[in-house]
Amino acid sequence: MIELKKINKVYDDGFQALKNIDLTFEEGQINVLIGPSGCGKTTTMKLLNRLTDYTDGQLLIDGKDIKEINPIELRRRMGYVIQSIGLFPHMTIYDNVATVPKLLKWEKLKIKERVKELLTMVNLSPETYMTRYPSELSGGQQQRIGVIRALAAEPSTILMDEPFSALDPISREQLQDELVRLQKEIKKTIVFVTHDMDEAIKIADQIILMKDGHIVQKGSPNEILANPVNDFVREFIGEERLGTTVSLPPIGELMRKNYLSISTNLSKQETIDFMVANQVSELPLVDEQGGYKGVISLYKALKSKQTNLVELADQSVVTVEETTDVNSIMEQFLQTNPIIPVVSEQNKLVGVLETSKLLDAFHQIFKNKSGVA
Structure with a gap:
C-alpha cells in the first residue's frame, strides 16, 4: 500500500x-x-x-x-x-x-x-x-x-x-x-x-x-x-457519460448463501439423481473443506463418460468475491453461466449469484430511473 x-x-x-x-x-x-x-x-x-x-x-x-x-x-x-x-x-x-x-x-x-x-x-x-x-x-x-x-x-x-x-x-x-x-x-x-x-x-x-x-x-x-x-x-x-451508469447492490445483498452444492464424495450417478430431484441444471462442486472445485453441468454429466467429478467440473466459470464490484463487470456476468460462484480469498464457496436475480435487480433499477410503476 x-x-x-x-x-x-x-x-x-x-x-x-x-x-x-x-x-x-x-x-x-x-x-x-x-x-x-x-x-x-x-x-x-x-x-x-x-x-x-x-x-x-x-x-x-x-x-x-x-x-x-x-x-x-x-x-x-x-x-x-x-x-x-x-x-x-x-x-x-x-x-x-x-x-x-x-x-x-x-x-x-x-x-x-x-x-x-x-x-x-x-x-x-x-x-x-x-x-x-x-x-x-x-x-x-x-x-x-x-x-x-x-x-x-x-x-x-x-x-x-x-x-x-x-x-x-x-x-x-x-x-x-x-x-x-x-x-x-x-x-x-x-x-x-x-x-x-x-x-x-x-x-x-x-x-x-x-x-x-x-x-x-x-x-x-x-x-x-x-x-x-x-x-x-x-x-x-462529459454529459454524454453521465446518467448512463446503473448502480447495483453489493454482491452480499444479491447472492444466496445457502445454495445447493455437490460434494466431491458423491458418485456421478448420485450427482445426476440429486440434480434431477432438485430440478437444477448446474451446481457448484465443493470438497470436504468447502473448497470450490468448479461447476457441474447436468447436461455434461449425462453426456460424458467421465466419472471423476473434479475432472467433470467446469473450472472456467467466472467466480467472484463478496467485495467484487458487480457494476463494473455486469456485462461479463450476463454472458456467463446461470450461476456465478462466490468464493472467499481462500477459494471456499460462500454463496452463489444467479444471473436471473442480477437481471431482476437491473430491471428494477431501470424501472425506478425511468419512473415506470
Whole structure:
C-alpha cells in the first residue's frame, strides 16, 4: 500500500504543483490519475519512484518512509511504462525484457523462464519474438513488451505514464483489455496516468481526478459517474457519460448463501439423481473443506463418460468475491453461466449469484430511473 499524507510540491521558481495531497493507492488495484494538462497527475506519479521529490508531507510505501529507501533500489522495485515505450533498439526483445533481472543478478535459467512466461502472458510466442528487435514489431506489440519489461523483476508496484496514448484506437483498446485481463492474474498496485476519461472508466478500480494541484474527486468509476461533486467534474466527464451508469447492490445483498452444492464424495450417478430431484441444471462442486472445485453441468454429466467429478467440473466459470464490484463487470456476468460462484480469498464457496436475480435487480433499477410503476 502507498500512502501520500499532506503532500506539497513547490518548484524553485515558486510554482506549487501539488497542494495538500492525501491519497492512498491500495494493493492490487488499478489507480488512475486523470485531469487536464498541468493538474499535477504526472508529478504525483513521479514522487513514487523519486524522479522528483516533494517539498513537505509524508509518503509511505508499505508503512516505510520513501526517503529512507535508496532511490536506485526503489526504482528497481517498481515497474515503469512510459508513452514512448523506451525499448532499447539495439537489443533483442529477450534482452529488453531481461534488463532489470540481469541488473539484479538473477540466474540465467530463471531469467529465460521469466521472459518466456511473460511473452506467453501477452500472447506473443517466445520462440518467435525473443530474438526479434523492436523495429520488427508493430507499435502495439512494442508496447506489450514495454508492459512485460516492467513486470519482469516481479515488482509490487507498476507506474504507467500515458502508456497507450500514442497508439491507434484499435491497438489502444486491445491493450486496455489486455491490462485489465493481466491485472486479474498479477494483482499488482498500478498507478496509471491518462488524460482520457473513457480509458479511466474502462480500466480503473479507483479514479483520482485532479485540477490545479488539488484532488477534486476520487472513487470508483461508478461512484464518480453517479455522483460528480461539482461542475468541473461534470464537464470533465462529459454529459454524454453521465446518467448512463446503473448502480447495483453489493454482491452480499444479491447472492444466496445457502445454495445447493455437490460434494466431491458423491458418485456421478448420485450427482445426476440429486440434480434431477432438485430440478437444477448446474451446481457448484465443493470438497470436504468447502473448497470450490468448479461447476457441474447436468447436461455434461449425462453426456460424458467421465466419472471423476473434479475432472467433470467446469473450472472456467467466472467466480467472484463478496467485495467484487458487480457494476463494473455486469456485462461479463450476463454472458456467463446461470450461476456465478462466490468464493472467499481462500477459494471456499460462500454463496452463489444467479444471473436471473442480477437481471431482476437491473430491471428494477431501470424501472425506478425511468419512473415506470
